[in-house]
Amino acid sequence: MTTSPVLATSTGDDLHLTDGSRVAVIGGGPAGSLFAYFLLEMAGRIDVKLGVDLYEPRSFSQPGPAGCNMCGGIVSETLVQNLAIEGVNLPSTVVQRGIDSYVLHTDVGDVRIATPAQEVRIGALHRGAGPRDVKEARWESFDRHLQQRALARGAVAVSARVERAGREPDGRPRIDTKDGRSQIYDLVVVATGVNSPVLKVFEELGIGYERPKVTKTIIREYFLGRDAIARTLGASMHVFLLDVPRLEFAAAIPKGDYVTVAVLGEEIDTALVDAFLATPEVRRCMPPGWDPDLKSCQCMPNIAVHGAPKPFADRYLFIGDAGVTRLYKDGLGAAYRTAKAAARAALFDGVSEEAFRRHFAPVCRSIANDNAIGKLAFWVTRFARGFRPLRRGMLRMAAAEQGRPGTQRMSGVLWDMFSGSAPYADIFLRMLRPAFLGRFLWSVAVSLWPGRRPALPEGTQ
């Protein structure tokens, strides 16, 4: 892999990026690659020539943990559209399965919710080259795809691990790598995941950075084969609201030959995942004879649940998971938003803490504020999960909407909650509308009526 020439000087203007300024991006995942891509694209438009080094020691073309970024691998409807507006269209060599519907599984029945646009606009993919037992790399890794786009714009790949960071007497950041190189930059953008040990380097730098608060999740990959997936899970993402102790939320995401199972819960462990996979609701949507013990791989990554309190400092920015991300869903969407905001702020407003506070922080705040409302929306869902009549009412209302044209109140709320397609604030406001509450209470009442209880409307599976 090529590296930039050893150049320990910089020509950057004081706290502004100008011709010849040098930028280090630490982490070549979606946030880092998109930042490099947008920064170079916008700089090109205003004829500013920047040097951008993209530090990523891993190769995303390697299957298994070596090239994996431990993620469910869903590109939301909103992100697919936003990337398309940016000119970044995701090809079918990267997207392994287009998702056209969600199937909500509960102990009182299942309902299939089709995409409101009747169009395939959600992509399921692998961030790396796939699980460790992948035999034939038929799809390109998403992270590699974005990385290649950044490199095509002029970023330089640096295949080295960051060991230390420091500041020069003039305040410019210095990055030291394990292979003994030392580089001075005008701006350092940290775009690693929350599982990266590199974050400690920046916490110890004395710039006021604290990593996001995290919780654990478990992700498993199962090889089912393309045909078996087409026959069983299909092009639907399967989400489970089950009354299993400690289980918060679980999803099965079909990909090319694999299904990714992602589980969230309190004090999550393999026993909880095993209990979830043994439920009849899971068994029903998997192929006959499927053995939950025959997994291709499993990881227990941290996911951020509360963003970094101050994801910026003079000449430093923290984007994607290292800064602020969306609660439980659409982490890739947050990576895109923070990467774009960071590139705009750094190029047009400067690289001082004050410039970032004014022009980058509002995007982080908007995501963080929405997460606070998201917590409330998830609490309501958790509450509904604990009461069978509420589960029945929710399912009945969504199923009835799928069977007829018109406003899809419950289906829309569930679709946006599960797919991460809308801000949590929007979803929560829709849940408070009298028409929604009235229809929901009516559906609960009908479910409680003794003569009507067993029959869920047509459309319920």
Next chain:
Amino acid sequence: MIDGELGRTYRDGDVVFRQGDEGRCLYVIQEGELEILREEDGHARLLRVARKDELVGEMAIFEGGPRSATVRARGTARVLTLDKRNFLRRIHEDPSLAFRIVETMSRRVRELSAELVLARRAVEATEDLR
């Protein structure tokens, strides 16, 4: 549709939207080509052909009026629909997103200018012959 294809597939001649329709979304061509047609007096005149990665249908979004042309698939085409509301909200949050639209519109004005010059030359040549 192949497993990982995003958007909607239109077969040859399928109409994406019609002239006079309300503009509720815009489109990005993922694969294939779309014909842009102007309908007048019951006849459809081909204005141009839009290709992969091109944005189509943005005029009605910005002007707010009805569609100024009919768009249909030329051969099999796969097209991603972008919601007007999401699109305009994103532009409000991030005005730099409009750059690509401005770029597209600017290219079209340039193409139209070139076509206008050709049309004028043709008219002048006809008048000279008379």
